[in-house]
Amino acid sequence: MTMFSQFAFSVFEQSIADYHVYDNVYQPVNNPYTKDKIEHLLYAKNWVDTVQWHFEDIIRDPQIDPVAALDLKRKIDASNQVRTDMVEYIDSYFLQKYSSVSVKSEAKINTESPAWAIDRLSILALKIYHMSEEANRIEASAEHRVKCQEKLNILLEQKSDMFSSIDQLLKDIESGDKFMKVYKQMKMYNDEELNPVLYQNKK
DSSP states (O other): OOHHHHHHHHHHHHHHHHHHHOTTTTTTOOOOSSTHHHHHHHHHHHHHHHHHHHHHHHOTTTTTTHHHHHHHHHHHHHHHHHEEEHHHHHHHHHHHTTTTTTOOOTTTEOOOOOOHHHHHHHHHHHHHHHHHHHTOOTOOOOOHHHHEEEEEEHHHHHHHHHHHHHHHHHHHHHHHEEEOOOOOOOOOOTOTTTOOOOOHTOO
């Protein structure tokens, strides 16, 4: 039986592979899953992560035009908000899935929700993809490839550990040994009522 973490990771890998067919941050997403499936949300989540990964590469170009850099910084800020929203949507899926679970009196709360763990797994999928590229980059030096392979091995070990920990968390929630408590992200810097730079400029 495929556990949820492995299932989610396979969707992330598909999203990453699809993105790199054209490798363009402005290409439209072509989500292959219907909106009623959790796969749709997982694919969309990772696509946003993948585009942002490449935004972060581009903005570090020392020759980037300052105006273009500012525009890109705002795109990254918007992307971060979308990523946060998607994490909350994924947590809503888990909240609904486990809504009928009878929580044990001694149940404990986890330091992070399932979706935030899934968020880290999505980023890990990107790290593995790109570190694998570097470990196999023909024009790179042998020393570079060896160092990247060593890092890749650690990332793969981390993947195994994350699979175990995420699936154990879901198992504990399902059995009532742990319970979910989701806090909505209260980002302040995009809010005209909370960011002093924004609300002072409204005067």
